[in-house]
Amino acid sequence: MVHNPTYRVISILQAVSNHQDGFTLSELTKETDIPLGTISPILKTLLDYRFLELDSSTNKYTIGIQSYYIGSSFVSKNSTLDLIRQEMNSLSNDCNETCQLGILKKGQVFYLIKVEGQEPIRIVSEVGKTLPAYTTALGKAILSRYTETELESLYPAGLKALTSNTITDMELLKKQLKDVKATGFAIENGESGEDTSCIAVPICQNHEIVAGLSVVYPSFRETKEKQDFIKTALLKYKSNIEKILVEHNLI
Template sequence: MAEKTEHRPTARVLNILELLASSPEGLTLTEIAEAIDAPKSTISPFIHTMTQRKFIFQNKNTNKYNIGIASFCVGAAYTNNMSALEFIKSEMKYIVKETNEICQMGILDKGQVLYIAKVDSESPIRIISSVGKRLPAYCTALGKAMLSNIKIEDIKKLYPNGLIPFTSKTITDFNELEKQLKEIQNTNIAYEFGEINEPSYCLSTPLMKNNDILAAISVSVPSFRMTKEKNDLIKKLLLESKIKIETYFREHDIDKNNLTIS
C-alpha cells in the first residue's frame, strides 16, 4: 500500500509552528514565508487564523511572530501526561546537583536532535541548544549517542549534502563519524568537543529499550571548567542514570510513542 502524501495546508501550519518554536527571537511574515518556502499570500490566512486562536502572537513593535499561549497549553498537556519525562528529569536534576553543569535531553527527529528537556545549573553557560530547538545530530553529543546504532549507509542518507561544518572542530568525514559511533557502542558515552559551540564540551549517553534508542541525555561543560575529574564524574553519573532510566522504560513499557512528537 502506497504511503499517503501530506496534506499541504496542514503541513504548512505545522511547519510554521515548528519554525516559531525553534526561533525564540520571533520571525516576520516574510521570514516565515522564506523559511518554509511558501508565498506570503498563501500563508497569510494561516497566520491570521493561528493568531486569532492564540497559537501564535505578533509583537506590534517588531511585527515578529512568536509561539502563543494556546501552543503552550497543548504542549503542557502533552508533558503532563508524560510521567516518563518526569522520571528522566528527576535523574537530570540529580546530575546537575552533583556536577553543577547543564543537563539536557533530546530525541532523534530524522537527522536532527530535538531538545525536549533541560535542567540549568547554578553556574549556567550560554549554549546554542534550547528546549524546542533542533540541531544536526552528527555534531552534537546527544545526536551521536542516538545515531550510534544506525548503519553509516543510512546515516549518509540523512545528510545528502554531507556533514556541514559549524566550527573548525566539526566532524565532516563520514569515516571519522563511523569510528566514533562504533566507540559509543562499546562505551555508551558520546563526546562533542567544540563541534557546534567551540568553548564547550558535551558528554551524552543513549537511553535504550532492548536494542532501540529512544532518547539521550547529556551534560554540557565550558572548556575552562572541564577537568579529568569532572569528565570521569559526568561519565559515572550518566551511566548510572542510564541504568535507572532504562529499567523504568522496561518496567513501564515505555517506547518511542511515549517520548517522540512525530
C-alpha cells in the same frame, strides 16, 4: 480515514518545528506538498493564533509561542516525564552541571527536558530548540544506531559547520559513531558552541536507541577526573531512565 484539513495543519506545524531556521512560503509549500492557495489561509490562521511566527526580515515562518505553551503543558503534566526529570535532577546535582534529554527529528536533536546546573557559569540551552545532531554529543549518541547508508541519507547536503570544531567530514563522523558504539559514550568538544563540552549516552527502549542523555558544561571546567565522574553518573541514570521507559512505554 485521514481528515485532510487537519492533516495539513499538523504537517505545517511538524515541518516548522523540525527546522530551526524556519521556512519561507515557497519552501513550506514544497516541504508539505500543500498548494499555495490552500496553505496561505492556514498560515494566516496559525499566525493569528500565535502557533507560528513570521520574521519580517527573512519572510520565514517559525514555531510560535502558543505551540511552545502546548508542548510545555505536556512536558510539565506528563507523569512519566516527571519521573525522568527527577532522575535528571539527581544527575545534575551529582555532577553540578546542566543535563539534557533529547530525541532525533530528521537529523536534528530536539531537546525535550533540561535541568540547569548550579554553577554560576553554565551552558545556556532551551527546551524545544533543535541543533544538527552531528554537532552534539547527545545527537551522536542517538546517531550511533544508524547504518552508514542511513546516516548519509539523513544529511544529503553534507555536514555544515556551526563552529570551527564542527565535524564536516562524513567519514570522520562515521568513525566517531563507531567509537560511540564501542565505548557507549559520545563526546562533544566545541562543535555546537566554541566553548562547550558535553558527554552523552544513548537511551534505549526495547533494545533500540530512542533518545540521548547528556551532561554539558563549559570547556574550561573539563578535567580527566570530571569526565570519568560524569561517565559513571550517566551510566547510573541511563539505567534508571530506561527502567522508567520500560514501565511506561513513553518514547
